[in-house]
Amino acid sequence: MSERIKIVVNIFGKDYTVVGEERSSHIREVADIVDKSMREIFKKNPNLDITSLAVLTAVNNVNEYIKVKEELEEMKRKINEK
Amino acid sequence: MSERIKIVVNIFGKDYTVVGEERSSHIREVADIVDKSMREIFKKNPNLDITSLAVLTAVNNVNEYIKVKEELEEMKRKINEK
Numbered sequence: 001m002s003e004r005i006k007i008v009v010n011i012f013g014k015d016y017t018v019v020g021e022e023r024s025s026h027i028r029e030v031a032d033i034v035d036k037s038m039r040e041i042f043k044k045n046p047n048l049d050i051t052s053l054a055v056l057t058a059v060n061n062v063n064e065y066i067k068v069k070e071e072l073e074e075m076k077r078k079i080n081e082k
Numbered sequence: 083m084s085e086r087i088k089i090v091v092n093i094f095g096k097d098y099t100v101v102g103e104e105r106s107s108h109i110r111e112v113a114d115i116v117d118k119s120m121r122e123i124f125k126k127n128p129n130l131d132i133t134s135l136a137v138l139t140a141v142n143n144v145n146e147y148i149k150v151k152e153e154l155e156e157m158k159r160k161i162n163e164k
Binding site for chain 1: 093094098102109111113116119132134137143147148157158
């Protein structure tokens with residue numbers, strides 16, 4: 001079993017404890033992306049409450065995730081066709 | 083310019099207006115993933131407030147996103163090497 005690490009990251013001014021199996025540098029990178037994402041959405045919608053901001057950040061990121069995942073699957077399909 | 087659509091989705095019991103260029107079925111699929119993600123994290127951490135829940139959902143999904151993106155880039159690199 002791989003080792004689970006626990007690190008504290010700051011996202012949008014608040015500390016969160018994240019538990020994961022990844023390197024701490026990777027978790028920090030992820031937290032940084034979420035932080036930047038929230039700040040960008042906040043800039044465009046300064047009246048949003050922080051929960052909505054966080055939910056919409058998750059929505060945006062899942063959207064990007066699905067696009068990349070579909071691209072990857074399409075590529076795998078093409079490789080298998082050859 | 084592509085058409086922007088506005089739809090209302092329900093995530094973790096709250097309605098959110100999402101604006102996007104994607105089909106509404108795609109946006110609903112994304113909202114569904116976020117909703118499920120939040121419910122899963124909530125099950126494991128019932129004491130978390132909803133903002134933290136949403137932030138950690140974003141963190142989890144960005145983590146998956148980076149992994150898939152790296153896999154995609156690695157695959158593209160291999161294809162170009164051939």
